[in-house]
Every structure is written in C-alpha cells, then in structure tokens.
Amino acid sequence: MDLLHNLYTGFSIALTFNNIIYCLVGVFFGQIVGVLPGIGAPTAIALLLPLTFTVNPTSALIMFAGIYYGVAYGGTITSVLINVPGESSTVMTCIDGYQMALKGRAGAALSVAAIGSWLAGTASVILLMTFAPALAKFALRFGPPEYFALAFMAFGLLTVFGGAQPIKIVISTMLGLLLATIGLDVVSGLPRFAFGVPQLLGGIDFIVIICGIFGVAEVFNSIEEPEEGELIKQKMRLRDLFLTWEEWIASRWAILRGGIIGFFVGMIPAGGITTASFLAYLGEKRLSKHPERFGKGAIEGVAAPESANNAASISGFAPLLALGIPGSPTTAVMLAGFMMWGIRPGPLLFQTKPDLVWGLIASMYIGNFLLLLMNIFLIPPFVAILRLPYTIIMGFIVIFASVGAYSVNNNLFDVWMMLGFGVLGYVMKKLEYPIVPLVLALVLGRLAENSLRQALIISGGSLFIFFTRPISGIFIAAGILAYLTPVIRWALKGLQRPKVDTA
Amino acid sequence: MWLAELIGGVAVLILGVAVVFFSSQLSYYSEFEPGPGFLPLWVGVVLIGCAIFVIINILKKHVKIGTFFKPRTKLGLHVLIIIFITFLLLPLLGFSIGLALFVGITMRIMGKHRWVSCGLTAVVTAIAIHFIFGHWLSIPLPTGIIGW
Numbered sequence: 001m002d003l004l005h006n007l008y009t010g011f012s013i014a015l016t017f018n019n020i021i022y023c024l025v026g027v028f029f030g031q032i033v034g035v036l037p038g039i040g041a042p043t044a045i046a047l048l049l050p051l052t053f054t055v056n057p058t059s060a061l062i063m064f065a066g067i068y069y070g071v072a073y074g075g076t077i078t079s080v081l082i083n084v085p086g087e088s089s090t091v092m093t094c095i096d097g098y099q100m101a102l103k104g105r106a107g108a109a110l111s112v113a114a115i116g117s118w119l120a121g122t123a124s125v126i127l128l129m130t131f132a133p134a135l136a137k138f139a140l141r142f143g144p145p146e147y148f149a150l151a152f153m154a155f156g157l158l159t160v161f162g163g164a165q166p167i168k169i170v171i172s173t174m175l176g177l178l179l180a181t182i183g184l185d186v187v188s189g190l191p192r193f194a195f196g197v198p199q200l201l202g203g204i205d206f207i208v209i210i211c212g213i214f215g216v217a218e219v220f221n222s223i224e225e226p227e228e229g230e231l232i233k234q235k236m237r238l239r240d241l242f243l244t245w246e247e248w249i250a251s252r253w254a255i256l257r258g259g260i261i262g263f264f265v266g267m268i269p270a271g272g273i274t275t276a277s278f279l280a281y282l283g284e285k286r287l288s289k290h291p292e293r294f295g296k297g298a299i300e301g302v303a304a305p306e307s308a309n310n311a312a313s314i315s316g317f318a319p320l321l322a323l324g325i326p327g328s329p330t331t332a333v334m335l336a337g338f339m340m341w342g343i344r345p346g347p348l349l350f351q352t353k354p355d356l357v358w359g360l361i362a363s364m365y366i367g368n369f370l371l372l373l374m375n376i377f378l379i380p381p382f383v384a385i386l387r388l389p390y391t392i393i394m395g396f397i398v399i400f401a402s403v404g405a406y407s408v409n410n411n412l413f414d415v416w417m418m419l420g421f422g423v424l425g426y427v428m429k430k431l432e433y434p435i436v437p438l439v440l441a442l443v444l445g446r447l448a449e450n451s452l453r454q455a456l457i458i459s460g461g462s463l464f465i466f467f468t469r470p471i472s473g474i475f476i477a478a479g480i481l482a483y484l485t486p487v488i489r490w491a492l493k494g495l496q497r498p499k500v501d502t503a
Numbered sequence: 504m505w506l507a508e509l510i511g512g513v514a515v516l517i518l519g520v521a522v523v524f525f526s527s528q529l530s531y532y533s534e535f536e537p538g539p540g541f542l543p544l545w546v547g548v549v550l551i552g553c554a555i556f557v558i559i560n561i562l563k564k565h566v567k568i569g570t571f572f573k574p575r576t577k578l579g580l581h582v583l584i585i586i587f588i589t590f591l592l593l594p595l596l597g598f599s600i601g602l603a604l605f606v607g608i609t610m611r612i613m614g615k616h617r618w619v620s621c622g623l624t625a626v627v628t629a630i631a632i633h634f635i636f637g638h639w640l641s642i643p644l645p646t647g648i649i650g651w
Contacts, residue, residue: 051636051640051642054640054641167553167556167557167560168557170549170553171515171550171553171554171557174546174549174550174553175550177542177546178522178543178546178550181542181543181546185529185539187536187539188530188533188538188539190529190539192526192529192539192543193522193525193543216586219582220579220582220583223575223578223579223582223613224573224575224576224578224579225573225575226575389610389614389616390613390614391606391609391610391613391614391616392606392610392614392624394582394609394613395602395605395606395609395610395628398586398602398605398606399602399605399606399628399632402590402598402602403598403602403632403636403642403644406598406642406644406645407642410643412590412593412594412645415590415593416590419586419587419590423583426579427511430507430571431507431508431511433511449542452537452542453536453537454536456535456536456537457535457536460535461534461535461536
C-alpha cells in the first residue's frame with residue numbers, strides 16, 4: 001500500500017504542467033545529445049547544471065534524468081544509420097544494428113531498440129520503486145566506517161570495470177582524490193594545496209572541473225578525431241518500423257535478459273550503462289543457438305544492449321538516491337547538483353524529501369513513454385540534426401562551459417581553471433588515462449576522508465573497526481578483491497598459457 | 504606515443520613527489536584521527552608507486568604504439584589558442600561579444616564557412632548570450648567596455 005501511495009504522490013508531482021515540460025525538454029535534449037557524436041550525458045548535464053541554480057530541484061532533476069535516459073535512446077539512431085555510436089553505451093548496437101540497416105531493416109532495428117528500451121526502462125522503474133526504498137532502509141544502519149568502506153569498494157570496482165589498464169585507473173582515481181583535498185580542511189581549518197591563492201581556499205568547484213574535463217576536453221578530442229560515417233539513405237515508411245513475427249520472437253527474451261543485466265549492472269558503483277550494454281550483448285551471443293548470426297544483423301544483438309543500457313540508466317539512481325553514492329559519471333554530476341541545491345542524497349532522503357524522490361521516479365514512466373513516441377514518429381528530424389556543422393556545436397559547448405564555470409563564483413579565475421581542466425582531460429584521454437575514476441573519486445573523496453576520520457575517532461584510532469563491523473567488513477573485503485582482480489587475471493592468464501615444448 | 508607516455512609517467516611521478524613533499528608539512532596524525540596530511544600523503548605515495556610502474560613498463564616495451572600528434576592535432580591547437588585569446592579579451596569585450604567572436608572565428612577557420620554566415624552567426628550568438636544568460640537566467644556576466 002505504501003508503494004501505491006508513494007506512486008500516487010510521485011505522479012501528482014510529475015504530472016504538473018511545469019514538470020511535464022521539464023521532462024519533455026529533458027528527454028528531447030537527451031535524444032539530441034545522444035544523436036550528436038562527441039557529446040555525452042555527463043557533458044550535457046554538467047553544462048546545464050550551473051544554469052539551474054534558481055530552478056526547483058525536483059524539476060531540474062526530472063530534466064536531468066530525462067537527458068540521461070534520453071541519451072541512451074538517441075545514440076541508437078547514429079549507431080544504426082551511420083555506424084557511429086552517438087554514445088559509448090550504444091557501441092554494441094552498431095555491430096548488428098548497422099548490418100540490419102544495410103539489409104534494409106533499419107526501421108526494425110530502431111523500432112526494437114525503442115520498444116526494448118521502453119519495456120526494460122519501465123520494468124527498471126518498477127524495480128527501482130521497490131528496491132531503492134529497501135536499500136535506503138538498509139543504509140540507515142550505515143555509520144562512518146560503512147561509508148568509508150563503501151567508497152573504498154567503489155574505487156576498487158573501478159579497476160574491474162574501468163578499462164584495460166588498471167594502473168592508469170588507480171592514477172586517475174588518485175588525481176580525483178587529490179583534487180578533492182584542495183582547499184581548507186574541514187576538521188583542522190588548515191589550507192591544503194592552496195599555495196596562497198585565495199580562490200583555492202574554498203576548493204575547486206566540481207562544476208568547474210567537469211565543465212572542463214567533459215566539455216572543453218571533448219571539443220579538442222572531437223576536432224582531432226571526428227566521428228564521421230556515411231548516412232544510410234533509406235526511405236523509411238511507417239510500416240518499415242513494424243517488426244515481423246519472427247523478429248519479435250527472436251528479440252523478446254533478449255529484451256528481458258538485457259533488462260535484467262542492465263538493472264543489476266547499473267546499480268553497481270562504477271558499473272554504468274556502457275558496461276551493461278556490453279555484458280548484455282556478450283551474454284546474448286553466448287546464449288544464442290546461432291551465435292554465428294551475431295555481427296551479421298541479428299536483431300537480438302540490438303535488442304539486448306539497448307534494453308540493458310536503458311535499464312542501467314534508471315537503476316543507477318538507486319545507489320545515488322538511497323546511499324548518496326554515484327554509480328556512473330552522469331550520476332556523479334547529478335550528485336554535484338544535489339550539493340548545489342543543498343540536498344544530501346542518502347537513506348534519509350526518502351523521508352525528508354519524498355516529493356523529490358517519488359516525483360523523479362514517477363517522471364521516468366512519463367519520460368520513457370515520451371521517448372518511445374519520439375523514436376517511432378520523430379526519427380527523420382533527429383537525423384537532420386546530424387547535418388549541423390560541428391563548428392557550431394563546438395561553439396555552443398565552449399559558451400556553456402565558460403558561462404557555467406563563471407557562474408559558480410562569478411569570477412574569471414574559474415573560467416581559466418575550467419580551460420586548464422579541459423587541456424588535462426584531453427591529454428589524459430590521449431594517453432589513455434580514464435576520466436571516469438577521476439570524476440567519481442573527486443565526488444566521493446571528501447565523503448571517504450571525512451568518514452575515515454570519524455570512524456577512527458569512534459574506534460580510538462583502531463583500524464579494526466572496518467573489519468569487525470559486518471557490513472563494512474564485507475565492503476572492505478569486496479574492495480580488496482576488486483583491487484586484486486588485475487593480479488588474479490594476470491595469474492590466471494599465466495596458468496592458461498600453453499606450455500612451450502623446449503625439448 | 505612512446506615518448507608522450509614516458510613524459511606522462513614522469514609528470515605523474517613529479518606530481519606524486521610534490522604531493523608527498525607538501526603534505527609532509529601538514530600534520531599526519533592528531534589524537535585518534537588522521538590529520539590533514541594523512542590522505543594527501545598516501546595519495547602521493549600511491550602516485551609515485553604507480554608512476555614508477557608505468558615508467559618501467561614503458562622503458563621495457565620501447566615499441567611505437569600510435570602517435571601522439573595526429574593530422575588534426577594542429578587544428579585542435581589552433582582552437583585552444585583562439586579560446587586562450589578569447590578568455591584574455593573577456594574582461595575587455597565582455598562575455599557576449601567575446602564568445603560570439605570566438606564562434607564566428609572558429610566557424611571561419613575550421614568550417615571554412617563564408618564570412619557572411621560567420622558574421623551573422625556571431626551577431627545572433629551575441630544577442631542570444633546577452634538575453635538568455637544575462638537577462639533570462641540573471642547571470643551577472645562581465646560586460647566589457649561596450650557594456651554588453
């Protein structure tokens with residue numbers, strides 16, 4: 001009954017005229033961002049965040065959430081029609097989606113992506129409604145040791161999901177932690193790494209860093225390596241969007257499996273929507289009776305990753321809302337938004353701000369439905385956006401990043417800092433140092449340090465407090481295991497290597 | 504790319520040493536709890552360790568993997584210089600005109616658009632920045648000598 005009451009509260013907020021407009025703007029903008037290669041959800045939200053200082057937090061979050069899951073829909077269009085993923089989460093869709101388009105089934109590929117995303121997205125919202133409050137209730141038992149252990153585990157999981165070079169992931173995480181320590185220390189009141197610069201005493205604002213590292217850095221990366229592809233010119237009639245019976249039979253279980261994988265991967269700190277789509281595709285290929293069809297236009301190869309990325313984008317809100325821990329760069333940026341509005345996400349959020357939480361969750365039903373309609377009836381206008389010259393898009397990014405950085409403290413120092421972080425982000429990407437660990441460590445750095453200090457005060461300086469409490473013990477053990485994963489992988493590789501006969 | 508990777512590793516090493524040096528000047532541990540120097544010191548130590556690992560790995564390999572400078576890197580550098588000059592001129596020109604000029608110039612240099620299109624886009628951009636950010640969103644952007 002509680003659930004129905006909460007849902008009623010949520011819909012009464014999400015269905016106000018104002019919030020419907022914010023939701024529509026969010027999903028529309030998200031769809032555009034998804035279509036445009038070189039700009040992703042974290043960038044878009046980071047650039048818009050400073051402009052929402054005065055907006056009602058619930059409305060702003062409804063819009064940002066719309067951008068997040070809208071991006072997952074929009075990226076599909078370019079993946080299918082020009083073989084260029086508009087988003088990293090739609091990389092796997094390129095493989096079979098483009099092949100389907102070459103065979104004249106572009107409409108079916110886009111259709112199954114939209115339907116799969118909608119079904120998995122809606123199911124994910126239902127699961128989120130039941131799971132997030134339970135997680136929040138469980139998290140009420142968390143004290144400083146548990147929060148430190150959770151952050152420790154999240155950093156460890158980055159080495160599992162973050163990419164091929166774990167050592168660079170650790171370096172990137174350390175850079176994020178280092179940036180988080182700049183400014184006055186909250187306990188002692190002493191300045192750290194401020195070097196007498198008054199603007200640094202308050203620390204470097206998260207918005208300044210993300211506007212540079214996501215916004216401006218993407219400009220340089222896109223100039224250097226433009227993602228161009230040839231648009232498949234195929235006249236698409238409404239009936240081309242309908243799936244054949246065989247296609248529906250082939251894709252229905254893929255949607256279900258993709259949705260389940262996406263939901264659970266999205267909730268893991270550092271899991272994210274890209275990993276979800278990747279795992280869903282691989283899982284589907286492994287389970288298929290005809291794996292040889294994958295890569296040649298198998299509809300399951302579109303249905304599974306598309307369902308997974310949408311489900312993950314929604315389930316990613318569970319750790320953010322219930323624990324205050326972001327699972328992906330986009331939710332990390334949203335956490336910065338919460339901080340900007342003076343709201344602390346976490347277990348108490350469900351009690352202190354039920355209108356925000358349930359309004360946001362209810363808006364996801366509306367947003368997903370709007371996206372389904374957009375992706376069936378409005379594909380041509382979105383394809384037309386691809387003709388927009390990149391120089392203009394680039395100009396918009398620089399304008400939004402500059403104004404965003406300036407508006408934080410109304411000074412030009414932040415604008416210069418933003419440019420500096422833009423160059424840092426560009427160089428890091430070129431040298432294959434991942435950005436995501438830096439961002440997550442930056443957001444969680446203060447929480448981790450403060451929790452560590454508080455935990456040690458409680459224990460009288462003993463580190464055993466992290467191991468003797470069961471929840472923090474499990475998190476620490478999982479974190480250690482995650483950090484050791486590269487070593488375990490390396491050892492297993494060595495064992496599996498065939499012995500060379502030297503005789 | 505090999506050299507760039509090596510320079511990257513050395514830069515991380517230098518950063519790590521600097522972090523250890525500066526954090527050692529802060530108190531490491533006070534009664535029962537870590538002091539302000541605790542976390543940065545360990546961050547510095549881990550950075551040094553990782554940097555040494557990266558450098559050794561690069562020196563051991565010594566193989567060419569891709570190139571740092573690509574054919575369009577120069578174009579990116581041009582845009583960086585234009586942004587740099589734009590930011591220098593922002594106190595003088597103001598946000599609306601400064602950023603609008605940036606859009607017009609990059610359209611001309613990068614996109615090879617006609618002067619008329621670039622000029623028109625710049626004018627529309629200046630008006631849009633002034634009214635959207637300055638008036639609608641009430642962000643007190645610097646106005647420069649022209650007062651816009």
